[in-house]
Each structure stands twice: as structure tokens, then as C-alpha cells.
Amino acid sequence: MSFVLSLLVVLHLICWAVALGTWVAAARTRQPNPGMAHAVAGAIVTGVLMAVLVSIPGVIDGDPNHMKLGIKLLVALVAAALAYRARKTGPETPSAVWFGIPVAIVLNVIIAVFV
Template sequence: MSFVLSVLVVLHLLSWAVALGLWVAAAGTRQPNKAIAHASATALVIGIVMMGLSMATGGTGHLWFALKLLFAAIAAIFSVVAISRREETPSLVWFGIPTAIVLNVIVAVFRIGA
């Protein structure tokens, strides 16, 4: 089970890296790429799967899971909104995408709430 969780962690972090990289690539023109939403949603789904596996095997840290789930959901929802609004994307939504991604990774690395 440890190997499966490790592979999922790698895929989860790669999804966030892709989403953040695509956001940086589109930051100059504020023309979001649909792949930002796909990568954010992939990271959200993988995170939910990891959370379920961890809790099923006796993992604790429910606040940690809740914080990561919140930031992942914000990033995914803001990404979808940015795709639908294109150039008219509000600044809160546009800059909320990388902020939520970075906060999600910070919570994971420093185990805030664990």
C-alpha cells in the first residue's frame, strides 16, 4: 500500500506542477489554457483518492486533509471559471489559482494541521 500511495503522491505533485506551469505560461496574456483546469481537477481527484486510502488504513490528520481539499477545490473551481470567462476573468479568480496551488503544496510539505 505504501508504494501505491507514493506513486499517487508523485502524480498529485506532478499535476500541481503542470497546472502552475501552465498558469505561469498564460500569466502574461491572461488567456487560460484548458489544461490548467484538467491538471487541477486531476490533482483534486488524486488527492481525494489518497485521502480515502490513507483514512482507510488508519491515517489521522483530518484538519490536514480538510485544508488540502479546500485549497485543491478552490484551485480547480477557479480554473474552470477562468476557462469559461477567458479575458474577463476577475483578478481574484485569476490570481487565486496559483495562490491555492502554492498553499496546497505548503500545507503538504510542512504538514500544517497534521
């Protein structure tokens, strides 16, 4: 079971890296790549799967931090909503939406590491 959990962690991190990388690649033109929204969605799916696995008794030592998991899910859903909105509006994406995407991604990583 620890291999599955480790594999999900790797996939989760790769999804966030792809989401941030595609944003950086499109930052100058503000023409969002559809992969950005899909990568955020993939990060949400793998994150939920990890949360389910760690909530099963005996998979990890100790209790999972459900408050942290809930906050991370909320921030990830915000990132997904912003990414899909940017994908829909294209280059005319408002600045608040466009720059909210990397802020939400980096905030999610900061919460994962420091909380």
C-alpha cells in the same frame, strides 16, 4: 500498497506542477489553457484517493491528520473553481480570479509541507 500510495503522491505533485506551469505560461496573455483546470481536477482526484488509502487501518503508521486533509481539499476545490471560471471567461477573467489560482495552488503545497 506503499507503491500505490507513492505513485499517487507522484501523480498528485505532477498535477499541481502542471496546473502552476500552465498558469505561468498564460500569465502574460491571461488566456487560460484548459489543461490548467484539468490538472487541478486531477490533483483533487489523486488527493482524495490518497486520503482514502491512508485512512485504511494498517496502510500507514499512525493516524492521518483529517483536519489537514479537509483544509487541503477545501483549498483545492477553490483552486478548481477559480481555474474553471478562468477557463470559461477567457482573457476577460477578473484579476481576483486570475491571481487567486496560483495563490490557492501554492497555499495547498505550503499546507502539505508545513502542517
